[in-house]
Amino acid sequence: MGLSETRHFAATHAQTVHLAEDRLGFAWYSFGIRHPAVFTPRARGGCAQGRSPGLVILVFPVFHTIEKRVHGAFHAHIQVRYGVDLAFAIEQPRQSDFGEMAVPAAFQLAKQLRQAPKKIASELASEIGPIEGVAAYEAAGNGYINIRLDRGAYGAGLLGGESEEAAASGEKIIVEHTNINPNKAAHIGHLRNATLGDTFVRMLRARGQRVEVQNYIDNTGVQVADVAAGFHYLERKSAAEVKALIADPAVRFDYYCWDLYARMSAYYHDHPESAPWRSATLHAIEAGEGDIAELAHLVADAIVEKHLATMLRLGVEYDVLPRESEILHLQFWASAFELLKDRKAIYFETEGKNKGCWVMPGLSEEGKVIVRSDGTVTYVGKDIAYQLWKFGLLGKDFFYRRFKTYPDGGELWVTTDDPSAERGQFGHGSRVYNVIDARQSYLQDVVVAGLRGLGYEEQADRSVHFSYEMVALSPRCCAELGIALSEEDRQRPYVEVSGRKGLGVKADDLMDTLIAKAQEEVDSRHAESAPEERRRVATQIAIGALRYFLLKFTRNSVIAFDFQEALSFEGDTGPYLQYAAVRARNILRKLEERGERLPDFAAELSREAMARQLQSEDFWQVLLAASKADSAVERALTAGEPAHVARYAFQLAQAFSNFYHQYSVIHEENREKKVFLLWMTDFFRRQLERTAAVLGIGIPEYM
RNA sequence: GCGCCCGUAGCUCAGUUGGAUAGAGCGUCUGGCUACGAACCAGAAGGCCGGGUGUUCGAGUCACCCCGGGCGCACCA
Numbered sequence: 135m136g137l138s139e140t141r142h143f144a145a146t147h148a149q150t151v152h153l154a155e156d157r158l159g160f161a162w163y164s165f166g167i168r169h170p171a172v173f174t175p176r177a178r179g180g181c182a183q184g185r186s187p188g189l190v191i192l193v194f195p196v197f198h199t200i201e202k203r204v205h206g207a208f209h210a211h212i213q214v215r216y217g218v219d220l221a222f223a224i225e226q227p228r229q230s231d232f233g234e235m236a237v238p239a240a241f242q243l244a245k246q247l248r249q250a251p252k253k254i255a256s257e258l259a260s261e262i263g264p265i266e267g268v269a270a271y272e273a274a275g276n277g278y279i280n281i282r283l284d285r286g287a288y289g290a291g292l293l294g295g296e297s298e299e300a301a302a303s304g305e306k307i308i309v310e311h312t313n314i315n316p317n318k319a320a321h322i323g324h325l326r327n328a329t330l331g332d333t334f335v336r337m338l339r340a341r342g343q344r345v346e347v348q349n350y351i352d353n354t355g356v357q358v359a360d361v362a363a364g365f366h367y368l369e370r371k372s373a374a375e376v377k378a379l380i381a382d383p384a385v386r387f388d389y390y391c392w393d394l395y396a397r398m399s400a401y402y403h404d405h406p407e408s409a410p411w412r413s414a415t416l417h418a419i420e421a422g423e424g425d426i427a428e429l430a431h432l433v434a435d436a437i438v439e440k441h442l443a444t445m446l447r448l449g450v451e452y453d454v455l456p457r458e459s460e461i462l463h464l465q466f467w468a469s470a471f472e473l474l475k476d477r478k479a480i481y482f483e484t485e486g487k488n489k490g491c492w493v494m495p496g497l498s499e500e501g502k503v504i505v506r507s508d509g510t511v512t513y514v515g516k517d518i519a520y521q522l523w524k525f526g527l528l529g530k531d532f533f534y535r536r537f538k539t540y541p542d543g544g545e546l547w548v549t550t551d552d553p554s555a556e557r558g559q560f561g562h563g564s565r566v567y568n569v570i571d572a573r574q575s576y577l578q579d580v581v582v583a584g585l586r587g588l589g590y591e592e593q594a595d596r597s598v599h600f601s602y603e604m605v606a607l608s609p610r611c612c613a614e615l616g617i618a619l620s621e622e623d624r625q626r627p628y629v630e631v632s633g634r635k636g637l638g639v640k641a642d643d644l645m646d647t648l649i650a651k652a653q654e655e656v657d658s659r660h661a662e663s664a665p666e667e668r669r670r671v672a673t674q675i676a677i678g679a680l681r682y683f684l685l686k687f688t689r690n691s692v693i694a695f696d697f698q699e700a701l702s703f704e705g706d707t708g709p710y711l712q713y714a715a716v717r718a719r720n721i722l723r724k725l726e727e728r729g730e731r732l733p734d735f736a737a738e739l740s741r742e743a744m745a746r747q748l749q750s751e752d753f754w755q756v757l758l759a760a761s762k763a764d765s766a767v768e769r770a771l772t773a774g775e776p777a778h779v780a781r782y783a784f785q786l787a788q789a790f791s792n793f794y795h796q797y798s799v800i801h802e803e804n805r806e807k808k809v810f811l812l813w814m815t816d817f818f819r820r821q822l823e824r825t826a827a828v829l830g831i832g833i834p835e836y837m
Numbered sequence: 838g839c840g841c842c843c844g845u846a847g848c849u850c851a852g853u854u855g856g857a858u859a860g861a862g863c864g865u866c867u868g869g870c871u872a873c874g875a876a877c878c879a880g881a882a883g884g885c886c887g888g889g890u891g892u893u894c895g896a897g898u899c900a901c902c903c904c905g906g907g908c909g910c911a912c913c914a
Contacts, residue, residue, distance in 0.1 A: 181842085223853095225856080226839085228856085228858080235854090241895080245892065276859045276894080277857095354911065356914055380842080446896055487912090498839090503857070503912050505912085507912060510912085512914090572841080573908060575842095575908090577909095604854090604908085628907090630907095685861095687850070688850085690842060691842095692907070694849085699848095702863080704862090704863085704877090705910065706864045709876055710862095710877090720873060721873045722873095724872080769853065781851065784875080790876070792877095792879090794878085795877070795878045797874065836874095
C-alpha cells in the first residue's frame with residue numbers, strides 16, 4: 135500500500151499551495167488583548183470555518199513566492215547556459231548559517247555535462263543575475279548553491295501582509311474516519327483513528343479544500359449483535375430494561391457494554407454450542423423483528439451518542455453518519471451486485487473450495503469471496519457498495535435527517551430510509567480517503583479492485599486507504615492496568631488492544647486522567663482563578679497533550695501506549711506548544727497592563743528598520759520559522775503525514791522559547807527594536823496558534 | 838508458504854522523497870528563577886543508522902540477499 139499511496143498524495147497535492155489565515159488574527163488589535171477568547175474563538179474547532187463556503191482564505195506566501203522566483207531564474211538560466219531543461223527542487227540547507235535556500239542543480243547537471251558539480255555551481259552562482267528578494271548566492275560544499283534572502287524585504291513582505299487568495303476548489307473530498315462499532319466504549323486505538331482523520335481534515339480545510347467527514351456506523355453487525363445477545367441470553371434483560379439502563383444516570387452504558395461484550399465473547403468461546411445464538415440474533419436484527427432486534431437498535435443508538443460525545447471532547451466533529459441499517463434497507467448491495475455481475479467484475483464459482491460463491495478474481499489465487507454460497511454478502515461486498523456511493527456511482531442514495539447541531543454551529547446528519555426525508559446533499563466525492571488501520575489493507579485493496587473491475591479506473595486511483603498502525607499496550611502499561619499477561623505475551627514488545635477481550639485503555643478514562651493531572655498543575659500555579667476557569671484550562675491542556683501525543687508519531691509506526699509518556703506535559707508535547715503561545719500572549723498582555731499600546735507596526739517599521747533588526751541571527755531564525763507555517767502544512771499534506779505538522783509546530787515553539795529566554799521585549803529601551811520585537815512576537819503567536827488549530831489544539835488563556 | 842510494515846543514542850521517535858558534520862524528546866550529569874511565570878532555557882556525555890552485497894559523484898533513504906520483530910493472507914467484521 136505504501137508506494138501507490140504515496141503516489142496518490144503526490145499527484146493530488148502537487149499543484150496546491152496555500153493555507154488559511156485565521157482572519158480574526160487581523161481583527162485582533164481592535165478587540166484588545168484583554169479577551170484572549172475573542173481572538174481564539176475556536177480553541178477546539180475550526181470546523182465551521184472550513185464549512186462556510188464564502189470565506190476568503192489568505193496566506194503569507196512570501197517564502198514560497200521567492201522560492202518560485204529562484205527556481206524560475208535558475209531553470210531559465212540553466213536552459214540558456216547549458217541547453218538543459220532541468221527538473222530540480224529547492225532545498226533547505228542542512229545548517230541555518232548556510233542560508234535559507236539551497237539549489238542542488240549542479241549535481242544533476244554534473245552527470246549530463248560530465249563536469250565537476252563544484253565547478254558548475256561556481257559558474258551558476260557567479261553568472262545568475264539578481265533575483266528580487268535574494269541578497270546573495272554562493273557555491274558551497276561539493277556543489278550546492280546557497281541562497282541568502284534579503285531580510286529587510288522579507289520582513290516588510292510579511293508585515294505588509296502580501297497575501298493571496300487560495301483558489302477555491304469546486305471538488306469535494308470525502309474523508310471517512312472513526313467508524314467504531316457501536317457496541318462498547320471507545321479506546322485509544324479509536325482515538326488515534328479519529329485524531330488522524332480529524333487533523334487531516336483540518337489540514338485540507340486549512341488549504342481551502344471542501345471536505346465532507348463521514349463516520350460510518352455498523353449498527354447491524356456481529357459486534358452489536360453480540361452485545362444484544364449478551365443482554366438477551368446472558369442477562370435475560372428485555373428491551374425495556376435495557377432502555378431503563380441507558381436512561382440511568384448512575385450507569386455508564388458504554389462501559390457496561392464494554393464488559394458485557396467481553397463476557398459474551400468469552401462465553402461464545404467457551405460454549406461453542408451456543409453459536410446459534412449469534413446467527414439467530416443477526417437474523418433478528420436483519421429482519422428488524424422482535425425484542426432482540428429492538429435491543430440491538432437501543433444499544434447501537436445509545437453507544438453512537440456516547441462515541442460522539444467522546445469525540446467532541448477531542449474537538450472531533452462529523453458531517454454525516456452513514457449507517458449500515460440504511461445500506462441494508464435501501465438495498466445498496468443489490469445495486470452493487472448487479473453492477474458487479476453485469477460488468478463481470480465477479481464470477482460464479484462452480485468448483486473447488488469456493489464452489490457456489492460469487493468470487494472476485496485477481497487478488498489471490500482462489501480469489502476473494504464476495505457472496506457466500508448461502509447467498510449472503512460478505513463485509514467487503516457491502517464496503518464496495520458504500521465506496522461506490524461515496525463517488526456517486528451506485529445510482530442510489532440515502533435519505534437524511536438532521537441528527538444534531540454542534541455547539542459551534544456545525545450540523546451533523548444521519549442517514550434514514552424514510553423517503554419523505556431530505557436527500558442529495560452528501561456523497562458524490564471526487565476523492566475519497568478512508569482512515570482505516572493497516573491491518574485492513576488487504577480488504578481495502580479488494581474494494582479498490584472492485585472499482586477497477588467495474589471500469590472505474592479514475593475513482594480507483596482516487597480512493598486512498600489512509601492507513602495507520604495500531605495502538606498497542608506496552609508491557610508496563612499492562613502491568614499498571616492490572617492485566618495479567620501470558621508467558622508468551624510477556625516476551626513481546628507490546629500487546630494488542632482487544633475489544634473482544636476487554637483489553638485496552640478507554641478513551642474517556644484516559645481523558646479524565648489527563649484532565650486530573652493537568653488540573654493539579656493548574657491549581658498549583660493559579661489558585662486565585664475561578665474553579666470553572668481552571669477546569670477549562672486544564673481540559674484544554676489535557677486535550678492538547680492527548681492530540682499531540684497521538685499525532686507526533688508517523689502513521690506507520692506502532693504506538694506502544696505508555697501512561698508515563700502520554701501523560702507528560704514536558705518536552706515534545708502539546709502543552710509545550712501551548713506554553714510558548716501563552717508566553718507570547720503574556721508579553722502582549724503585560725504591555726497593555728503597563729498602560730502601553732500596541733504600536734502601529736506598518737507605520738513604525740520601515741524596510742530599513744526590518745533589515746537592521748533582522749541582522750540578528752536569533753530574530754531572523756524565529757521570524758523565518760514562523761513564516762513557514764503554510765508550507766509546513768502544504769508539505770505535510772503532500773506527504774499525507776499529520777505528524778509533520780506537529781513537528782513543525784514543536785520546532786517553531788522551540789525557536790520562540792529560546793528567543794524568549796534570551797531577550798526581553800517589553801523592557802527593551804530602543805524604540806525601533808522594541809516595536810520590531812513586539813511585531814515579531816505577535817506574528818509568531820498568530821502563526822503558532824493557526825498551526826495548533828490545524829492540529830486541533832487550542833491555546834489556554836494562561837498556563 | 839505468500840504479501841505488507843518495522844529495525845536509527847540507554848528509552849520513545851524524527852530524518853523534507855538520493856545530498857553538506859545523522860537530529861529531537863525523555864532519562865543521566867552540570868548550570869540558570871527578581872513576573873515577559875522554570876510546564877522553560879543553556880551545556881555535556883551518548884551512534885558500525887540490524888548485517889551484507891550492489892546501483893552512483895553521493896545511500897539512514899533505492900535494489901537484492903540474510904537476521905530479528907510485528908501485522909495480514911476466512912463463505913468474521
